[in-house]
Amino acid sequence: xxxxxxxxxxxxxxxxxxxxxxxxxxxFALEGLSHIxxxxxxxxxxxTCFVETGFFSLPVVALxxxxxxxxxxxxxxxxxAQYHAQSAIAGxxxxxxxxxxxxxxxxxxxxxxxxxxxxxxxGTMRVTDQIDALSTLSTNPMKYLVAPRLLAGIxxxxxxxxxxxxxxxxxxxMVAVVKLGFSAPAYITATLNxxxxxxxxxxxxxxxxxxxxIALMGCYHGYNSKGGAQGVGSATTAAVVAASxxxxxxxxxxxxxxxxx
Amino acid sequence: xxxxTLPxTLPxTTPPAPPKIRIRDLHKAFGDKKVLDGVSLDVxxxxxxxxxxxxxxxxxxxxxxxxxxxxxxxxSIEIDGEDVLSAPAHRRDALxxxxxxxxxxxxxFDSLPVWENVTFGLLARxxxxxxxAHTHAGSILAQVGLDPSVGDLxxxxxxxxxxxxxxxxxxxxxxxxxxxxxxxxxxxxxxxxAVIDGLIxxxxxxxxxxxxxxxHDMASAQRIGDEAAMLYQGKLIWQGAxxxxxxxxxxxxxxxxxxxxxxxxxxxxxx
Numbered sequence: 001x002x003x004x005x006x007x008x009x010x011x012x013x014x015x016x017x018x019x020x021x022x023x024x025x026x027x028f029a030l031e032g033l034s035h036i037x038x039x040x041x042x043x044x045x046x047x048t049c050f051v052e053t054g055f056f057s058l059p060v061v062a063l064x065x066x067x068x069x070x071x072x073x074x075x076x077x078x079x080x081a082q083y084h085a086q087s088a089i090a091g092x093x094x095x096x097x098x099x100x101x102x103x104x105x106x107x108x109x110x111x112x113x114x115x116x117x118x119x120x121x122x123g124t125m126r127v128t129d130q131i132d133a134l135s136t137l138s139t140n141p142m143k144y145l146v147a148p149r150l151l152a153g154i155x156x157x158x159x160x161x162x163x164x165x166x167x168x169x170x171x172x173x174m175v176a177v178v179k180l181g182f183s184a185p186a187y188i189t190a191t192l193n194x195x196x197x198x199x200x201x202x203x204x205x206x207x208x209x210x211x212x213x214i215a216l217m218g219c220y221h222g223y224n225s226k227g228g229a230q231g232v233g234s235a236t237t238a239a240v241v242a243a244s245x246x247x248x249x250x251x252x253x254x255x256x257x258x259x260x261x
Numbered sequence: 262x263x264x265x266t267l268p269x270t271l272p273x274t275t276p277p278a279p280p281k282i283r284i285r286d287l288h289k290a291f292g293d294k295k296v297l298d299g300v301s302l303d304v305x306x307x308x309x310x311x312x313x314x315x316x317x318x319x320x321x322x323x324x325x326x327x328x329x330x331x332x333x334x335x336x337s338i339e340i341d342g343e344d345v346l347s348a349p350a351h352r353r354d355a356l357x358x359x360x361x362x363x364x365x366x367x368x369x370f371d372s373l374p375v376w377e378n379v380t381f382g383l384l385a386r387x388x389x390x391x392x393x394a395h396t397h398a399g400s401i402l403a404q405v406g407l408d409p410s411v412g413d414l415x416x417x418x419x420x421x422x423x424x425x426x427x428x429x430x431x432x433x434x435x436x437x438x439x440x441x442x443x444x445x446x447x448x449x450x451x452x453x454x455a456v457i458d459g460l461i462x463x464x465x466x467x468x469x470x471x472x473x474x475x476x477h478d479m480a481s482a483q484r485i486g487d488e489a490a491m492l493y494q495g496k497l498i499w500q501g502a503x504x505x506x507x508x509x510x511x512x513x514x515x516x517x518x519x520x521x522x523x524x525x526x527x528x529x530x531x532x
Binding site: 121124125128129130132133134135136137138139 | 325328329330354357358360361362364365366368369370371372381382385386431
């Protein structure tokens, strides 16, 4: 009997802790978003975060997109050749890249690169009293640290995904034309026939949401980190893991919302 | 009642000036642990007040409560007669803008050069343009004995003593009415500690500010302070002139200031 009660109490505690955490995260997100809209604006900080999130992530996102596009072309060729459906490859590559691989892979790369950096930087500022110092210098830390990073994530990710879309399709094109012997004009025509505006636009909506989630997780875990170097390390890990899981979960939800009917 | 006379004041007499900082019955606990247990304190305008006490005695929590970085569970904190805790947000911000703080480890923004650290508060309040900030930072750095060229360095390129001096420069840049010092000499050699103390005394005198410092460096406490108090287990157990710290007559203070193992303060050591 005691074991059952302990189990129920444990489940209750875990549920309360989850609800408390979700509430704290929601309030943090709302406060961060509200500071994006209310002056004063820290344009210089935003610009730095935007360059860090967008520009410096370009190489890793570009390489990931090119190779992923190439792999999709190669894999679908080997599979579809059995049914003499190789002509569908261009369509499969462009739909896979714009709808899924572009936003998801760019998001995961940025979560690992930028989300971790945000958590580490803000976490270090927390444990070295720099966030308290901001408060004593008439600067709201949410406005100075969090809002510019959230905005940078929301703006930079769609631009990165646009680049990933183009390069992913280019990767598939190169493999199809150079390795598999497709005709270049025919491949381009098939690509353009297959892709619709919604495929790209929904991918960009996903990217904006992913950018927000990545920045939110980096800022939230960094802002609430405790206990010196170990705490900052844990915050960084938690930020990347949480962002990656949320990203995949919201990817499913958005895909279900826009493409399942 | 005579026109212009406060209730309870004799006609023709000036009512005593209210303390710059008045703390009444301040309580703060973390879970079951009481960190502040009914602290009451008055700090007069222009006074340098030093709070001593062991690690975990609640000194930093008291300072953070006054600064508004932490909310006490009960009690009141008044600055210039205005209750900080019940004041609306814009008033709290205004009161906070009158305060400068030197953190224990300086807490300099490591992503910004020194000149931007020093003028950060002025730039945030639009009291200075970025164009003039570099030159202005140089003049403040000179006040704390640093060459203006230090302004172009990053905090990670500075020694501990230089970081403390930059932290002091940042704290005094806006010429605040109130200055807080959290362990200003911790981690410094005795000579550099004395240099920092000297700079603190000079800055406080020059600005005419009210200062509160927390420390467990007795030499520093006597150099900086006009008045002193000791915090023990969340309560203020002694208050007097900083000069009498070493011969207070209070057994707790005497044990602490002389660093004796034996006495009423029992250290929790597992053997």
